[in-house]
Amino acid sequence: MLTPKRLNTSAENFEAELKQLLDWQSVSDEGVVNTVKEILNAVRTQGDVALLNYTQKFDGLQAQTASELKVSSERMQQALDRLDSKQREALEKAAARVRSYHEHQKQDSWQYEEADGTILGQQVTALDKVGLYVPGGKAAYPSSVLMNAIPAKVAGVENIVMVVPAPKGDLNDMVLAAAMIAGVDQVFTIGGAQAVAALTYGTETVPRVDKIVGPGNIYVATAKSLVFGTVGIDMIAGPSEILVICDGKTNPDWIAMDLFSQAEHDEQAQSILLCPDADFIDSVQASMDKLLAEMPRAEIIKTSINERAALIQVQDLEDAIQVANMIAPEHLELSVDDPQTWAKKVRHAGAIFMGRYTAEALGDYCAGPNHVLPTSQTARFSSPLGVYDFQKRSSLIMCSDEGAHVLGQTASVLAHGEGLTAHARSAEYRIKS
Known part of the structure; x- marks a missing residue:
């Protein structure tokens, strides 16, 4: 009962x-943190050598070279072709709905012109490379592949690098098929903190990315928290x-x-x-x-x-x-x-x-909406994963001569108030005499 x-x-x-x-409370104790720090440092300094050693140790995958850790496009296509018709149809329907929903989230650049000709706005661009962590082993999460990769593709990310552990070489066909359907560009059979390290720092084989998304165990979550700042992350779930x-x-x-x-x-x-x-x-x-x-x-x-x-x-x-x-x-x-x-x-x-x-x-x-959601009361200040997580914004400012004259006077007063003379002079040079 x-x-x-x-x-x-x-x-x-x-x-x-x-x-x-x-x-x-997270079960990430001091022992976990120290282990993860050791792994991160080893991969950062030794690259493929450390990545191979940890993959052999933790996953029992006896690859001899790092290139063997990369999944070929032919292997991914085979996985898609091997699915029974119901599984493939379900993945494709889900992907279409997820893509349609997230297309509504895409933000475009914008700007406006003031009366004196000054132009202000925002330029929206996609991240260049994103790393997607997918849990492997006993569990298989093709839905997570769709939910993480499709918004990135809609945002315009050109290169999605997926990592998934393959214990003793066991790879789930639905996960690989989902990667094909979602448009993932590269897949590597690595997992754990060592995979997070490879995506963060890059190795001779695994490219460095700008942001890491996707769920994982406590070692993965701890690694993501420790590398945040060097790369972006989605959240600690x-x-x-x-x-x-x-x-x-x-x-x-x-x-x-x-x-x-x-x-x-x-x-x-x-x-x-x-x-x-x-x-x-x-x-x-x-x-x-x-x-x-x-x-x-x-x-x-x-x-x-x-x-x-x-x-x-x-x-x-x-x-x-x-x-x-x-x-x-x-x-x-x-x-x-x-x-x-x-x-x-x-x-x-x-x-x-x-x-x-x-x-x-x-x-x-x-x-259709994303299933990557804030947990542990973080919905007070966080949102679901979305296209906006794979886009960044640059402010646009273009002053006309008249705009520089008017704004320069305001900036000069504020800069002198802060004791920053060079700031003030820089603005004052544009003020008309």
Whole structure:
């Protein structure tokens, strides 16, 4: 029997209990950090030699030269050709929807001219090279390939370098097929902190990139945090989360399975239900107990639900929205009447799934919006991965003689106020006598 935490917002100690429930600390201890630092330094200084050594040590891939770590375009095409028709069709449909959605995000350069002829604006350009980390081994995530690579391509990134570990040479065909469909340019069978190092510093074989995106284990996450500043990164993601607000009118089996959909990710994943109806909460609990036996990943779900889940009774839906904004979840389901009206009250959420028929799982694979979302309450200040993450902006300033005359006087006063004489003189030279 499952034993998720039962809370009530009317309880005097509710906020303290909620804070304790939400608390999650990375398991990146000093030992992990020191190991990752050693790997980063070795790859930075020794290049392909260190990369080969770590790949042989951690992945059991007995490549003799670094060139063997590169996956040929022929191998990628073979993977695509080997897929059964349903898998290929699903990948292509998902890719088309993801591409269509992200095309709406693309930003163009802009400028305007003031009355005196001064031109101001912004020039938007794509990053040159992006590194995409894809987990390998027991798990395979072709959906992550689509979600990370397609926005980069829409943004105009010319070179996407994908890294994926291949333990003992085992490479997943759907991952390679997704890379082909998404337009990934190069693929290397490397993983872990050594892959992050190779993308950051470059080796004789692996090109240096400008930004690294994609999920990974604690060694990968730690490596990304340590190289940030030398390269850009997308985010440091915590465990997966789902928060469901339900008015008690949805099939409780649906809600139970929605909660399971995140719990099955790993033992640290968090699933929370907010509902004003105590009887419905009991029904969801009963559904969870009933459905658990059907789940292949039942043990993972059980640990996640018992250690990090909560069924919370709220006073009403207004109260539920207030709690949701405190939690700032990665995924928020509004399983209520008139969900679009309630969605306008949500201030902090990675993605909002509106209505009883909109399962969070649809967003993971094929709805179109990105499934790379802020976790661990970072939705308070972060956004989903998007085209904008692969574009950068340069300010445009072009003064006319009249504009330089007017602005120079203002700049001169401010520069002298800061004690920066050369700044002031530089502006004053353009002021008409």
